[in-house]
């Protein structure tokens with residue numbers, strides 16, 4: 510190979526590399542987060558022991574146009590904006606939200622097999638006598654459906670089976686399906702209030718005790734919103750454990766979402782919330798999601814902390830959605846937590862996690878009944894995209910098939 514050939518070869522490689530980088534830059538998020546400061550509102554409380562840290566994005570530059578012929582085929586991962594200005598992290602493309610419940614259905618079927626199959630087996634007996642109805646009732650109670658809905662369901666089914674005078678399994682299954690759907694209540698509005706207002710982002714406050722999967726849920730929900738092409742910013746107001754903020758920031762980074770956090774253990778959660786909302790307004794993002802601490806032993810402490818976080822946010826914006834995260838495996842305990850939280854803040858939706866790990870799918874109905882608030886999302890696994898919008902029919906079908 511002579512010198513001229515070598516030079517041409519190097520030039521071709523250089524063009525290809527520049528072109529690839531340019532293409533990747535152009536494929537970035539719709540509105541890349543810019544740099545924001547940590548300046549605080551004059552009315553805000555002083556920080557307890559430390560300042561609020563933010564992840565910063567580098568100044569925005571227009572990416573170079575791609576070199577024709579160098580476009581890359583679509584891939585699952587993309588190169589991120591450099592959030593810290595130092596390192597480059599790969600940005601993942603979250604799985605589409607559409608059809609997620611159906612996709613994750615196998616998890617529900619696996620854990621709640623006993624409920625669906627048990628009910629269908631009982632209803633398919635040659636003769637449905639008192640003993641069978643008792644067993645049906647017991648099955649429903651064991652699935653945490655709660656006494657009142659259980660009675661309602663059994664009474665309704667008894668009537669229908671009697672009137673139909675038929676015990677054809679397909680017919681009985683159809684009746685059971687309809688009655689279960691009624692209990693889960695398809696009329697409830699399960700949409701998330703995540704649409705940006707004209708001049709400010711939608712604000713989502715996420716509450717719940719620690720260990721229920723709260724931080725994980727905020728991370729997964731950020732992915733859901735990114736998959737819906739929203740610009741998101743996270744606020745790590747769970748300042749009790751510094752690692753929780755790091756964990757949240759990592760979730761954010763994975764999908765190119767910045768996180769406002771404090772580097773000080775036990776910093777004032779309200780300050781972090783304030784900074785996050787401020788950054789969200791400055792950045793003109795669509796949604797600011799604020800994670801809070803639930804590590805509080807009594808209702809007064811919880812009320813003080815959540816009340817303050819909410820008040821501070823409301824200096825700049827409105828809280829559009831308050832999501833309570835509950836662990837489906839905790840049964841009655843979850844119901845008690847739900848009641849305490851609902852007395853402290855106006856819960857607008859429930860996120861029920863770990864539904865893949867419990868045979869007690871009936872908890873969905875029990876919680877909705879006791880709070881009068883819809884289950885909006887369900888966690889069905891530990892994977893990053895194992896969070897699905899909830900819908901009554903999809904859920905019941907998963908239980909019965």
Ligand SMILES: Nc1nc2c(ncn2[C@@H]2O[C@H](COP(=O)(O)OP(=O)(O)OP(=O)(O)O)[C@@H](O)[C@H]2O)c(=O)[nH]1
Pocket residue numbers: 718719720721722723724725726747750753862863864865866887888889890891895
């Ligand atoms: N199987 C399963 N595991 C889940 C689900 N959601 C969360 N988890 C797991 O639950 C564990 C606790 O999750 P975290 O998000 O750290 O809990 P947290 O409530 O934020 O706890 P703190 O950060 O300590 O307040 C983690 O191992 C998660 O992977 C789910 O839907 N299914």
